[in-house]
Amino acid sequence: MSSPDAAFVASLQARAEAFNRKLFGNRLPLANVRFLPSAAVRQLGSVRANADRSAFVMRVARLLEGPDGDRPVDGSRFNLRDEVLVHELVHVEQFISAPDEPPHGPWFRERMRAIGARPRACPTVQLAAPGRWLYRCPAGHEVTRLRRYGRRRVSCRRCDPRAYNPNHRLRLVGEITSAGGAE
Numbered sequence: 001m002s003s004p005d006a007a008f009v010a011s012l013q014a015r016a017e018a019f020n021r022k023l024f025g026n027r028l029p030l031a032n033v034r035f036l037p038s039a040a041v042r043q044l045g046s047v048r049a050n051a052d053r054s055a056f057v058m059r060v061a062r063l064l065e066g067p068d069g070d071r072p073v074d075g076s077r078f079n080l081r082d083e084v085l086v087h088e089l090v091h092v093e094q095f096i097s098a099p100d101e102p103p104h105g106p107w108f109r110e111r112m113r114a115i116g117a118r119p120r121a122c123p124t125v126q127l128a129a130p131g132r133w134l135y136r137c138p139a140g141h142e143v144t145r146l147r148r149y150g151r152r153r154v155s156c157r158r159c160d161p162r163a164y165n166p167n168h169r170l171r172l173v174g175e176i177t178s179a180g181g182a183e
């Protein structure tokens with residue numbers, strides 16, 4: 001695991017623990033949740049449980065650690081970064097407390113409403129331009145490309161329109177998938 005991912009996972013865990021205290025009465029078994037970064041862009045989060053619901057794997061899009069995570073979410077008191085995490089934590093709570101209820105059914109929506117999160121649709125990131133691969137420069141500009149750059153080094157043209165500049169090198173954020181929102 002590279003260090004940016006380790007920092008992202010540590011941040012997810014710390015925020016999940018704070019939300020567990022503030023919103024869930026410390027009842028979520030976070031020690032049994034494995035947090036993983038994902039490269040997905042449109043599916044911002046997901047959580048899976050094993051058969052007896054004693055272990056969970058939560059994936060959260062790396063995209064959310066950037067400026068996209070700061071975006072407000074309609075109908076929520078949380079920004080997109082926290083909204084996706086809270087959404088997945090409510091799924092964990094439901095796996096334990098109401099496993100027979102449908103995943104985004106009345107039980108789920110009522111919990112989301114009580115917490116101040118968006119009760120119904122899962123948030124998605126709307127990209128300005130279509131493209132299969134999302135890149136980001138250190139200043140936060142996003143570039144979508146139909147083809148992957150591969151090993152080519154490319155820098156952000158908005159930051160340096162003249163030539164390749166290693167200070168503004170574009171980094172691959174991930175492949176844009178067709179799945180929508182947080183699961």
Ligand SMILES: [Zn+2]
Pocket residue numbers: 137138139140141156157158159168
């Ligand atoms: Zn830039």
Ligand SMILES: [Zn+2]
Pocket residue numbers: 087091103104122182183
């Ligand atoms: Zn969901």
